[in-house]
Amino acid sequence: xxxxxxxxYELFAVTLDAEDxxxxxxxxxxxxxxxxxxxxxxxxxxxxxxxxxxxxxxRWFGLNRRQGLKVLLDATHNLTAHGIERVYDRVRRxxxxxxxxxxxxxxxxxxxxxxxxxxxxxxxxxxxxxxxGVRRRVMDRAWGRYLAERATKMAS
Numbered sequence: 001x002x003x004x005x006x007x008x009y010e011l012f013a014v015t016l017d018a019e020d021x022x023x024x025x026x027x028x029x030x031x032x033x034x035x036x037x038x039x040x041x042x043x044x045x046x047x048x049x050x051x052x053x054x055x056x057x058x059r060w061f062g063l064n065r066r067q068g069l070k071v072l073l074d075a076t077h078n079l080t081a082h083g084i085e086r087v088y089d090r091v092r093r094x095x096x097x098x099x100x101x102x103x104x105x106x107x108x109x110x111x112x113x114x115x116x117x118x119x120x121x122x123x124x125x126x127x128x129x130x131x132x133g134v135r136r137r138v139m140d141r142a143w144g145r146y147l148a149e150r151a152t153k154m155a156s
Contacts, residue, residue, distance in 0.1 A: 028061050030094060031103055032068075032075035033087045034128065038110045041124035048113035056106040088131035100132050104142040105149070112150075 035056060039049035050072075057068040078087065091100065107128060111121040129139050 025061070027095065027099070028057065028063070028071045029074045029078050030087060030091050031060065031099075031106070032057060032071045033078045034084075034091060034103060034132075035106055035110050036072060036075050036079060037084050037087075038107045038121070038124060038128070039113075041111065041121045042118045043120075046114045049110050052106075052110045052113040056109065060102065060106075085131070088128070092131070092133045095132075097133070097138065100134050101138050101142050101145075103132070104129055104134055104139060105145045108142065108146040109149070 032053065035053045039045050039053060053072065054065060054068040057063045057071055058065075061071075063071060091103070095103065104125070107125055111117050111125060128134075129142075134142070
């Protein structure tokens, strides 16, 4: 468990006490795992990306920051224990299409959080959409939602 806490600190610049760590809801973990993988797709993890993940977890599941960090710890463990391909399979089987579309919107927010989307991150978005069963029409809607949310955020 100590190595996970240290990995979480390296990736997210936070630590949690042992009493904060318990089983999170599977859907929360699956979403956070894919978002964490998106944040690390370019092999650089920035505070803005972590904050985008926490905002998504707050919006979707009503988690406060501490609860969100706990889910990220579980997600980090999930990613290291199972790998992203197995997580993709579980996301495709467990999450209905509307949640997978929302997940893609959140991924777009994460990869653009540092305002420097790389070609690696762009390929990650395409690969993830394909692996979790989000077809072009749904992905076009996800892009539309993302752009509308970003425009609203920039206007405020």
